Amino acid sequence: MSLDDAAQKPHDRLAAALAEDMEAVNLMIRQRMASEHAPRIPQVTAHLIEAGGKRLRPMLVLAAARLLGYAGPFHVHLAATVEFIHTATLLHDDVVDESERRRGRPTANLLWDNKSSVLVGDYLFARAFQLMVEPANLRVLDILANASATIAEGEVLQLTAAQDLATTEEIYLKVVRGKTAALFSAATESGAEIAGATPEQVAALFTYGDALGIAFQIVDDLLDYGGSAAAIGKNTGDDFRERKLTLPVIKAVAKADAEERAFWVRVIEKGQQTDGDLKQAMALMAKHGAMDAARDEALAWATKAQQALEVLPDHPLRGMLSDLAAYVVARIN
Amino acid sequence: MSLDDAAQKPHDRLAAALAEDMEAVNLMIRQRMASEHAPRIPQVTAHLIEAGGKRLRPMLVLAAARLLGYAGPFHVHLAATVEFIHTATLLHDDVVDESERRRGRPTANLLWDNKSSVLVGDYLFARAFQLMVEPANLRVLDILANASATIAEGEVLQLTAAQDLATTEEIYLKVVRGKTAALFSAATESGAEIAGATPEQVAALFTYGDALGIAFQIVDDLLDYGGSAAAIGKNTGDDFRERKLTLPVIKAVAKADAEERAFWVRVIEKGQQTDGDLKQAMALMAKHGAMDAARDEALAWATKAQQALEVLPDHPLRGMLSDLAAYVVARIN
Numbered sequence: 001m002s003l004d005d006a007a008q009k010p011h012d013r014l015a016a017a018l019a020e021d022m023e024a025v026n027l028m029i030r031q032r033m034a035s036e037h038a039p040r041i042p043q044v045t046a047h048l049i050e051a052g053g054k055r056l057r058p059m060l061v062l063a064a065a066r067l068l069g070y071a072g073p074f075h076v077h078l079a080a081t082v083e084f085i086h087t088a089t090l091l092h093d094d095v096v097d098e099s100e101r102r103r104g105r106p107t108a109n110l111l112w113d114n115k116s117s118v119l120v121g122d123y124l125f126a127r128a129f130q131l132m133v134e135p136a137n138l139r140v141l142d143i144l145a146n147a148s149a150t151i152a153e154g155e156v157l158q159l160t161a162a163q164d165l166a167t168t169e170e171i172y173l174k175v176v177r178g179k180t181a182a183l184f185s186a187a188t189e190s191g192a193e194i195a196g197a198t199p200e201q202v203a204a205l206f207t208y209g210d211a212l213g214i215a216f217q218i219v220d221d222l223l224d225y226g227g228s229a230a231a232i233g234k235n236t237g238d239d240f241r242e243r244k245l246t247l248p249v250i251k252a253v254a255k256a257d258a259e260e261r262a263f264w265v266r267v268i269e270k271g272q273q274t275d276g277d278l279k280q281a282m283a284l285m286a287k288h289g290a291m292d293a294a295r296d297e298a299l300a301w302a303t304k305a306q307q308a309l310e311v312l313p314d315h316p317l318r319g320m321l322s323d324l325a326a327y328v329v330a331r332i333n
Numbered sequence: 334m335s336l337d338d339a340a341q342k343p344h345d346r347l348a349a350a351l352a353e354d355m356e357a358v359n360l361m362i363r364q365r366m367a368s369e370h371a372p373r374i375p376q377v378t379a380h381l382i383e384a385g386g387k388r389l390r391p392m393l394v395l396a397a398a399r400l401l402g403y404a405g406p407f408h409v410h411l412a413a414t415v416e417f418i419h420t421a422t423l424l425h426d427d428v429v430d431e432s433e434r435r436r437g438r439p440t441a442n443l444l445w446d447n448k449s450s451v452l453v454g455d456y457l458f459a460r461a462f463q464l465m466v467e468p469a470n471l472r473v474l475d476i477l478a479n480a481s482a483t484i485a486e487g488e489v490l491q492l493t494a495a496q497d498l499a500t501t502e503e504i505y506l507k508v509v510r511g512k513t514a515a516l517f518s519a520a521t522e523s524g525a526e527i528a529g530a531t532p533e534q535v536a537a538l539f540t541y542g543d544a545l546g547i548a549f550q551i552v553d554d555l556l557d558y559g560g561s562a563a564a565i566g567k568n569t570g571d572d573f574r575e576r577k578l579t580l581p582v583i584k585a586v587a588k589a590d591a592e593e594r595a596f597w598v599r600v601i602e603k604g605q606q607t608d609g610d611l612k613q614a615m616a617l618m619a620k621h622g623a624m625d626a627a628r629d630e631a632l633a634w635a636t637k638a639q640q641a642l643e644v645l646p647d648h649p650l651r652g653m654l655s656d657l658a659a660y661v662v663a664r665i666n
Binding site: 035038039040041089092095107114116117118119120123125126129130133136138141142145146147151152153155156157159180229246253 | 368371372373374422425426428447448449451452454455456458459460462466468474475478479481482484485486488489490492493505649
């Protein structure tokens, strides 16, 4: 690895190594989001897809397939599939959360309307489904069908768990698997499966994607409370204002005395927040070591992701995936 | 056929002939809509599924499979699949249309919220997808994936075509296939396919479902303008007030002179409706024979559905499907 390579983020190195495949994926995405009859569909979809997300999920499919020596055409279909599922969930999430900005631009529900976001999201799910059928691989279909159900269940669970102080770490983990890890693990697992990997390799890539996704989400939740100096540029306190039960809050609530509990009931369950409450919440999380404990968990998940890769063949892509897991948690270290 | 049989509606005779299968379908629906972790899901779903829809779509799957001699277990999965897809689209439709009542009860978006309807709809789509993968039949997956895309595209097309006087009969037909016929034809076609039918039989059952669905929707649109004496009990004028371009309106607009066109622009495009406009719209449709022409088209589609059945084996279920097509249009005769 040259100095130049080392200076690049793992994500950019993956993008460079998979550039040709990603071009095919982007072409397929553009072709499949077209609709001859309903021009509203490509308008809404292009607004989101071409806003330049990192395409992390398709890259995970491609990396898993390529590092196991896949030479067929179908990893491209699966990569486009996971990006479509991801985009559909973003469209529906923005309706559910009444969001106004995404990737620095106004959301589709704001530019058009909620109706368009709901129906175009459904269209992308259907297109994802058509794409994933094409490789004619029943194991891959199982993986993606089960991931879809986990995602949808996690979304509903998040809705009902919001503002509920009884939310446990177990429930938090289910929500996190639904909103993030299920599609990461479906990406790496289906990439391995299409490559005809051994059951051990498939399991390893499932574990990698699952652990990477969980680490990623815990870090995201930590950064919302400041996390570290690296958090500059990210707004802190959004989750607090939306009264979300994320890991550091759950840990602090679990150790709260009666007076602290009354504070959490007021700001999270009743939503009666005033100036200084965010600062007080962060002080309570610090007092009980909730931030450190959550950070330790994120690091443990990242280590688990890296260790899972050890059974896989030696390959430059394996190194980049390992570096990616380290990079995800480096944001809080 | 006894006199008693003849007096029953074709739908009830199908339900009686398929009673055992339908029991298995209802059991599977209850099992698969459960969610251990998110109790909101079965609440919302049960509200809609147990409100007692006619279960027409699952019966079409079962009838197609059984009349072709299918003896396996998987027609039940496919029947539950189409009911889940149907229920998911109803949940999303009610959000899009801001509906308040469905099947005589308050809608889920009213009882809970739009968020729950969007996310539980997504969950049902995902569960449908899991169910349809289980028979491990790639042709069936193709059929259902393509139907899902047609449904979603039709919904978006309906959204953008609403209130647009330039809507053609061709566009109307695409919308109708999306909102009704695509799931009917996917039901009958997938039932035939799982039974290992010949390509000719599969094509015949596709045509039957497609033509039945189109006839069904045209009749529904006619009844919204009165249709006939049989329409008693149905509110007339809903589509007019919502400024929908249904077949009789499209036909009347096509023959409008300048003054009549100004009327349509005002009431449909601009939505400036006053007392007497519905009566005037119906007078214009009568003047240009638009109701009769639409009725003739519905009858032609019903006949096409019946004729498609002729290549299938002689079987009591075939007779019931034929009677069902006749019954659908009898409402306007």
